[in-house]
Amino acid sequence: MSDYPVTAQTRLRRMPERGQYDQATVHAILDAGTVAHVGVLIDGAPVVIPTAYWRVGEDVLVHAARATRFARALRSGQRASLTVTLLDGWVLARSGFNHSVNYRSVMLFAVPEEVEDAESKNRLLDALIERIVPGRAALVRPATAKELAATAVFRLPLAEVSAKLRSGPPKDDEADLDWPVWAGVIPLALTAAAAQPDPRQSAGLPGRPPL
């Protein structure tokens, strides 16, 4: 797979050895993530909005109610920034200074494009449902024309995008290696627990998540 171009905006200046620009890495982080944080300008100041997102090909998608502040900011024609972060662990070094975090993150910049026609919105929103529980989109009560009209969907093309990753044990100064404190990593991961059925349903319905 190919690489995304490194632009003035996406070139890592701090710890550039942690940067990656290949499609496979960027896609893998986006597909493993759950929530994105979108930066938009509102009254000239940045606002960071947490939101569900999904990827279809070379587009990252987000959705909102048509008439919200969030949707208005996304259709304003201004550049937005979208970041997805996976926290993989606390890195405990011998010195305070060398403590760190293991992570995988993607940052992208784009002018969001609104998806206007109901058919495309429907298909894209189905992909959001499929991402969470594969096979579920065909089982749920389909969206009505009114619901689709109330929903705004935006695509942010993967063009100006970078990934940054840290993994592995602490990187201590040589002189600190004998300092008498435990050093290592506390691994962290987002994990799912057993699904909790809504009590108001009959037994044995299809679409139950595997866990």
Added chain:
Amino acid sequence: MSDYPVTAQTRLRRMPERGQYDQATVHAILDAGTVAHVGVLIDGAPVVIPTAYWRVGEDVLVHAARATRFARALRSGQRASLTVTLLDGWVLARSGFNHSVNYRSVMLFAVPEEVEDAESKNRLLDALIERIVPGRAALVRPATAKELAATAVFRLPLAEVSAKLRSGPPKDDEADLDWPVWAGVIPLALTAAAAQPDPRQSAGLPGRPPL
């Protein structure tokens, strides 16, 4: 405990019933979170930067290398936005439209203030270490004057701040309750696995995390 004022900036317009402004809720979300997403203006456009953070009293703190773009943006005198998001579950409804996420989030707005003196920076950075493994700050190799000089610490006061929360089962339309698809919640949580010791250390050192 008291409430934060509801300002033009922090008043929830969408789903205001999910908003909370009391100190206890805001503190609890901040103390349970791990990573913040900070929105800053760079060349007039918003950039969303993932970062470690911590809370001391009525300040949220972040740190960075003194000379980075991130640090320069934080000391620019412009308003920043900081968001902490806890993902608690996928909410699977009978209709696609009523699918949702269970979450707890805090959004705050502030002009960051740089902490200048080395003694305060040292004390505050110790609080970051303590938040991750209580008792660890006293065990690690202390920060040197050079390390503290290379580190920028910023406080964002808790003044313009809101929390927003969703919990519980799907909220389906009455007419959909008999739609033949499983409905409920997939609970999600960030969990720690067994600590991985750096191989380059002798056995039995203090400061090992409990797990």
